[in-house]
Amino acid sequence: MLKLYLIKNMRNIIEYQDLIWMDINEPTAEDIEYLGNNFRLHPLTLKTIIPAIHHPDLEIFRNYIFIILHHPDSEKKENMEIQELDIIAGEKYLITSHYKIIKPLNSIFEECLKSPRKKEEYLKKGIGHLLFVILRQLLKEKLNKIDELEDEIDLVENEIFLGKEKEIIKRISLLKRKILTFWRAFEPQRMIFDSLKNIGPKLFGPDLKPHFFVLFRIYQEIEDTIKNSKETIESLETTNHILITVGLEEVIKVLTLLSAIILPLTFLTSIWSMNTKVLPIANTDFGFWLIIIVLIITFSLMVAYFKLKKWL
Structure with a gap:
């Protein structure tokens, strides 16, 4: 019989046969105690869950792996926040812990709540397959965010050559900050997805080896794309600066x-x-007009000289 429990402090548990997926939002000391009592986690793991740390990591223990991921969130137009997701994956259980709602993770959890068919699809092949589904969805979400950033870059690129150099200085700066924030959070995770190619099949079975290779390929695709975006926005920034400088010159x-x-x-x-007392021309009847003519001739000669030198 499938069971669903809603436990204090936003701790959700889904059970399928002998498998458990627990999702914890805003973990507390009570949650840590619960995990320690029910899952026999190493004290180092329990200490790491609270507070959030500033770098992704993967730790291997005797009967589970502990993964720390950073997921970019760009709900705010001007900023990109980094959300931490802790994943503890054992043979029969998977624990996810986070401080804010992470949409792709929440989407999978909601599917399991609402659809017994989806729950069976994700869990019937074991915890390793559920881990694969979650990581794949997180990576796809990152791809979507990169696509959004690239669309913004395309708009900026088009507007640069429409005489809007000064207007888009701020947009370029914001885009550059988003891309750099994304890159700083994402690049250190290469080690995690590279290691999972070998660790995953050993812990969850050889049948999942292709799945973890797929994850690494998706990671590489995102990595290449964000590198290109980073180079593009830096080139656009340089181009925009040159255009502004040329205009000022x-x-x-x-x-x-x-x-x-x-x-x-x-x-x-x-x-x-x-x-x-004596001013040539000035005291003649046509002195004023002669002076004007001299000034006009001087002006014309100066303009002609500058054009000859191609300064005008």
Whole structure:
């Protein structure tokens, strides 16, 4: 008979035949005591569950493996938070512990609650297969997040060349931070998925060897994609900076040329504005217009010279 228990502190247990999956949200000291009394876990494992740690890890014990994963969550548009997921997998039990709801994990758990067929599909081949299903779903969720980041990168790339360089500086910075956060959390997990290729079949049976190789291939696909995204956003940042710099240089160039053109005109007008008894041309009937003509000729010569030098 299939059983479902809802225990204090958000501790959920699903049983299938002689297999158990326990999911703990926001683990407490009471939960740790429960695990120690019912699953004979090593004291080091119990101490590691609380508090959350800052790096992924895989530890092998006599009758179970302890996996610490970091899962990126991008519900907030401007930030990407990293959620920790602790997994303890033995021959007959699987324990998952986390401090926030992790959507792909929760989705699988809900399927087991609502569908006896799904529960049987995930658990009838043993705990190793359930572990594979959970890890595969977590990796697929990461792929989806990478796809979302790549879509954002494509939008930024298109807008860079539409004259919106200054407007997208912040977007590039936010995207770069998301990608770097994702990379820092994900890259250390290579060791975990690489080790599972050998450890998984030994603990859960040789039939699951292809499954754990599939996990590692998915990991490699994500790793390659995030590397490409990282390189792309860095290239776009450099390109955007160059475009902004070129634009500023053009403005400075125009202002410099205007100053160079105005300088001789200012010099000439200052000469005829001196308070002296004798000013050539100024005292003639057409003095004003002659001065204007001289200024226009000077201006035209300056512009012609700059165009000849291809400065304009």
